[in-house]
Amino acid sequence: MTTWAAMTRAQVPTDEVSYQHSPTGRAVLLSLVPVICPVEAAGCAEAIVDHVALTLGAAPPLLRKGFGAGLATYDLGALPRYRRRARFLTGERAERYYDSWAHGPTPIHTQFAHALNQLMSLACYEQPEMAARIGYAPGPWIEEVTKKRLSVFRDDVRKQDAQILAPDPLRPGVYVGRRKKAGG
Amino acid sequence: MVASSRPGPALIEGARPTNVFTRHELLGDTVLDCDVVIVGSGSGGAPVAAELAEAGFDVVVLEEGSYYATRDFTADTSAMVRQLYRDGGASMALGTPPVMFQEGRAVGGSTVINGGMSWRTPDEILARWQKDHGLDVSPQALEPYFERVEKRIHVAPMDHDAIGNDNWLLKKGADAKGWNIIGNLRNQAHCVGSNRCAFGCPTGAKQSTLVSYIPRALHYGARVYADVRVDRITMNGKRAVGVMGHVALNGGAGKGPSINVRAKLVVAACGAIHTPALLSRSGLQSRSGQLGRNLSLHPNVKVVALFDEDVTGWRGAHQAFQVREFAHENIGTFAAVNLPPSIIAMSLPHKGAQLGALMDRYNHMVVAGLLCEDTDTGHVKTLRGRPQAFYQLAERDAATMQRGLHLLSELLFAAGAKQIILPFAHATQICNADEARKLFANPIPRSSWEVVTVHMMGTAKMGRDRTSSVTDNFGFMHDVDRLLISDASLFPTPIRVNPMETIMALATRAAGHVIDNAKKFLQ
Numbered sequence: 167m168t169t170w171a172a173m174t175r176a177q178v179p180t181d182e183v184s185y186q187h188s189p190t191g192r193a194v195l196l197s198l199v200p201v202i203c204p205v206e207a208a209g210c211a212e213a214i215v216d217h218v219a220l221t222l223g224a225a226p227p228l229l230r231k232g233f234g235a236g237l238a239t240y241d242l243g244a245l246p247r248y249r250r251r252a253r254f255l256t257g258e259r260a261e262r263y264y265d266s267w268a269h270g271p272t273p274i275h276t277q278f279a280h281a282l283n284q285l286m287s288l289a290c291y292e293q294p295e296m297a298a299r300i301g302y303a304p305g306p307w308i309e310e311v312t313k314k315r316l317s318v319f320r321d322d323v324r325k326q327d328a329q330i331l332a333p334d335p336l337r338p339g340v341y342v343g344r345r346k347k348a349g350g
Numbered sequence: 351m352v353a354s355s356r357p358g359p360a361l362i363e364g365a366r367p368t369n370v371f372t373r374h375e376l377l378g379d380t381v382l383d384c385d386v387v388i389v390g391s392g393s394g395g396a397p398v399a400a401e402l403a404e405a406g407f408d409v410v411v412l413e414e415g416s417y418y419a420t421r422d423f424t425a426d427t428s429a430m431v432r433q434l435y436r437d438g439g440a441s442m443a444l445g446t447p448p449v450m451f452q453e454g455r456a457v458g459g460s461t462v463i464n465g466g467m468s469w470r471t472p473d474e475i476l477a478r479w480q481k482d483h484g485l486d487v488s489p490q491a492l493e494p495y496f497e498r499v500e501k502r503i504h505v506a507p508m509d510h511d512a513i514g515n516d517n518w519l520l521k522k523g524a525d526a527k528g529w530n531i532i533g534n535l536r537n538q539a540h541c542v543g544s545n546r547c548a549f550g551c552p553t554g555a556k557q558s559t560l561v562s563y564i565p566r567a568l569h570y571g572a573r574v575y576a577d578v579r580v581d582r583i584t585m586n587g588k589r590a591v592g593v594m595g596h597v598a599l600n601g602g603a604g605k606g607p608s609i610n611v612r613a614k615l616v617v618a619a620c621g622a623i624h625t626p627a628l629l630s631r632s633g634l635q636s637r638s639g640q641l642g643r644n645l646s647l648h649p650n651v652k653v654v655a656l657f658d659e660d661v662t663g664w665r666g667a668h669q670a671f672q673v674r675e676f677a678h679e680n681i682g683t684f685a686a687v688n689l690p691p692s693i694i695a696m697s698l699p700h701k702g703a704q705l706g707a708l709m710d711r712y713n714h715m716v717v718a719g720l721l722c723e724d725t726d727t728g729h730v731k732t733l734r735g736r737p738q739a740f741y742q743l744a745e746r747d748a749a750t751m752q753r754g755l756h757l758l759s760e761l762l763f764a765a766g767a768k769q770i771i772l773p774f775a776h777a778t779q780i781c782n783a784d785e786a787r788k789l790f791a792n793p794i795p796r797s798s799w800e801v802v803t804v805h806m807m808g809t810a811k812m813g814r815d816r817t818s819s820v821t822d823n824f825g826f827m828h829d830v831d832r833l834l835i836s837d838a839s840l841f842p843t844p845i846r847v848n849p850m851e852t853i854m855a856l857a858t859r860a861a862g863h864v865i866d867n868a869k870k871f872l873q
């Protein structure tokens with residue numbers, strides 16, 4: 167058994183939970199891209215579905231489990247009416263089936279459709295192609311204003327940095343001396 | 351770099367300041383001794399750490415979230431949300447309607463992701479806390495603490511150049527209506543309007559505790575342990591003597607080695623949702639029955655307004671103004687809050703071609719919100735060690751918000767909005783003030799509201815009377831020795847304005863009390 171102390175730095179897991187869709191979940195989500203996302207997003211369908219997994223990885227475990235179960239139910243729920251699973255529905259039939267959940271018979275249906283919409287819309291507009299399409303380019307903007315701050319306002323920025331460390335005891339004259347006097 | 355969901359612009363763990371330890375160093379079980387252990391490094395924890403470290407106390411800060419530096423804050427919105435927000439931002443208070451809430455989980459706590467609005471507690475609120483809760487918190491008594499906090503985190507008006515079009519439109523609307531609108535005071539040193547406050551300030555302008563109080567605490571000798579989740583406070587009889595926790599891995603899903611800290615004073619600063627859970631896991635109860643109760647949320651709703659003109663609201667500071675005209679009606683503020691497209695798309699009920707058509711007008715949108723001072727409270731229950739919030743939006747608060755939305759719509763139409771999308775489950779949109787009047791003439795069922803919040807408060811309230819409050823005037827838990835609470839849970843009531851500065855001022859005041867009584871606390 168590997169002990170923690172014996173692990174090298176590189177072996178320590180990274181901070182993000184890696185979550186993977188089940189094959190059913192993935193197939194259902196892929197079939198929903200044309201329903202929920204605009205047609206321009208068709209080329210990023212796989213990336214959208216991958217992104218949903220990233221978001222779910224960070225979500226509370228209960229929500230993750232509930233969502234997985236919801237996808238399986240959504241898939242099977244199409245059988246009685248369409249004689250095929252949701253993942254195989256296309257076009258108007260896929261739309262109609264999704265809408266039947268969105269305006270669904272129970273709050274659970276409605277909430278699940280709402281969650282699908284939220285996760286996929288988020289994933290859709292996180293795609294660089296989609297962000298660029300609508301004129302959102304924060305990267306260069308951040309770079310530009312960061313430079314401006316560090317040049318135009320350099321002296322004030324330095325002053326604030328110095329203020330953060332400068333001695334300024336809350337109760338002047340009181341030093342309990344538990345450690346050697348540090349810093350200022 | 352543009353927003354991306356693909357691996358690449360992930361956070362880079364760069365060189366950390368000495369005295370910051372993370373999961374990369376904490377490879378075996380650890381035992382530490384110190385004078386003061388502080389759990390949480392946000393608005394409540396970090397000021398106590400810095401003040402006590404400077405006074406010579408040996409301070410250890412334990413923080414469940416990771417340590418990030420300014421250079422780690424990229425334009426990748428959803429990566430930032432996953433790394434900096436607890437539960438990826440998907441926390442929810444159960445009730446009708448459910449209320450989505452957000453908290454930070456990183457060194458710096460929620461200050462890393464907050465908007466930086468920095469306001470003193472309104473005098474009427476302090477008067478209420480004095481009269482109804484017996485607290486020694488007159489504006490005069492708190493003045494030196496507010497002043498000190500404002501200096502440390504550089505509370506200042508915005509530079510004119512950094513204000514974006516969305517905020518100017520808000521001002522235009524308020525001016526047209528003749529309503530009181532004020533420039534925001536924010537903890538920023540030359541904010542240049544990158545509009546990324548909620549995803550970690552990438553320019554270093556926002557003076558979150560990550561770049562103010564925490565470096566100060568480190569400079570004066572404090573040690574900060576990131577990626578450490580505290581499971582419980584250790585007790586010896588009625589005295590808190592330290593904490594036990596573990597290294598949090600995989601965003602908190604995995605459990606690493608244990609960490610045991612022995613201390614003379616324990617400070618719980620986990621925020622209003624997690625402090626009651628920590629106390630409950632530690633077997634601590636308040637005889638008042640108020641621990642975990644009295645949860646206020648400042649419920650918040652947002653609208654998306656579409657203008658003919660180009661707004662490009664993401665170029666400009668986050669919330670440069672606040673409309674305060676209706677504060678006396680419990681409508682705390684109206685503000686313009688630009689959001690990245692993915693977050694707006696997520697909040698819209700539209701889909702497919704409709705979603706696409708709307709999002710194509712992203713650069714013509716103004717997102718505006720209102721904050722309500724709530725009159726009813728919810729509670730936090732600890733279930734299998736985890737907190738779960740419950741909150742029922744009161745009828746009268748829903749009515750207040752409905753009035754607020756009507757007024758906000760009027761303001762936006764006065765500013766030139768052509769269409770407003772309202773925060774109700776099924777896309778409701780209005781195109782002029784007449785439509786607004788008709789829509790808001792009848793109550794809108796609470797169940798269809800989309801309510802969010804970022805101000806959770808009140809679950810360990812302060813008060814003189816131990817039968818009706820959890821802590822004393824300074825935040826020390828009644829009937830427990832050496833346990834200080836220092837975060838938003840202390841508020842006896844909601845405060846109508848953004849809470850960070852109040853939390854910091856109370857934390858500084860409590861630190862002063864500890865220094866004044868150092869002998870007692872160091873025994």
Ligand SMILES: Cc1cc2nc3c(=O)[nH]c(=O)nc-3n(C[C@H](O)[C@H](O)[C@H](O)COP(=O)(O)OP(=O)(O)OC[C@H]3O[C@@H](n4cnc5c(N)ncnc54)[C@H](O)[C@@H]3O)c2cc1C
Binds near residue numbers: 395
């Ligand atoms: C998106 C957003 C925008 C906001 N905008 C503003 C604003 O503009 N102005 C304003 O005044 N307020 C704003 N707020 C609110 C404000 O930031 C918070 O009210 C304030 O920071 C709360 O302080 P706190 O000390 O109670 O908790 P936090 O600042 O949240 O700190 C608590 C810390 O404790 C850690 N923690 C919790 N449990 C444990 C545990 N068991 N072990 C170890 N660590 C633990 C958490 O990870 C967290 O880092 C905003 C909040 C958010 C989320």
Ligand code: SF4
Binds near residue numbers: 543551556666
């Ligand atoms: S708007 Fe200002 S404070 Fe906010 S992230 Fe950008 S530079 Fe920082």
